[in-house]
Amino acid sequence: MSKPLSTSAAYWRGVRESAPLLMVIAPFGMLFGIVSSDAGLNLLETMSLSALVLAGAAQFTVVQLVSEQAPTLVVIATALAVNMRLAMYSAALTPWLGRTPWWMRGIVAYTLVDQSFAMCTTLYARYPDLTIRTRLAYYFGVSTNACVPWVVVTWIGATMGEAIPPWMALDFALPITFLALIGPMLQTLPHVVAALVSVAGALVLSGVPYNIGLLIAAGLAMFAGAQTEQWLERRRAQ
């Protein structure tokens, strides 16, 4: 990068660039609050899920399975399987944020969500010379929008007591956010190959229980992307 970013400039850049996510986090978190209280969880239970688990897809999984009276261990295993991708995000952030004190890595880990991972790894790769303090500042800028409002809107949804009209099709808020995050990543052939393998794998393996199918599909997609990258490099070298 031409000019070094100051810490506060990086923080506010993170806040600014992640602000559009609120348009999706707000309805999605509210929807969680509504669904959770409809399922019979009280306010404290619903809020604990949003504040402590801090991962929408897994929270919906818990509420859905608990209301279906699924066995305790199945609920826990399924929710953690849905969150297995967070370990991959953790691995992907390690080269960028691994050289910080253990307690700082703890705070980073607690606030690590799909959006912060996607936005931060994109920025870090684009500006590899950023200092670790600048990277952290940008990370927490994104986290401010990705995490704090999530808890607030859950409370609004849980106390609203009135369902959002079905015509709003809020079920599609999550896919649209993720698509908006994926689109800009598809700039090279290996990335496109990985995305296609991920989609095909997840659909074909959707019958595999406990969301393990998604994990297998993700593994295959990462392998396909890496192999395509190597193949392109070899072809260029010839």
Place this chain on the structure above:
Amino acid sequence: MTAAASIDQTKLWFIIAAVAIGTFLLRYSFLGMIGNRNLPPTVLRLLRYTAVGVLPGLIAPLVVWPQATGGQPDPARLLATVATIAVAMYTRSVIWSIVAGAAMLYSVLYITG
């Protein structure tokens, strides 16, 4: 709240605690363990494709078999997907992609009633 009575509170709090701790450990795993050590190039190459390997697969079933339509493929959601991804690839802007996707979703839902 008739449903509330059927949920075992002790069991529910055990689930909340276990999922919260387990999720934190998943998030902390590599950041916490590996810390200052450098990762080998093969691992780094694989990690470049983490996001693009997980996120499309996570939403693919929601796009193709939406729960709102009882798992039946739905033209509004499929067209919204195409609109979002096209605008996202072209503009690289999260906000415009979301606007395009939502606009397409609502117009097709409105037209098809």
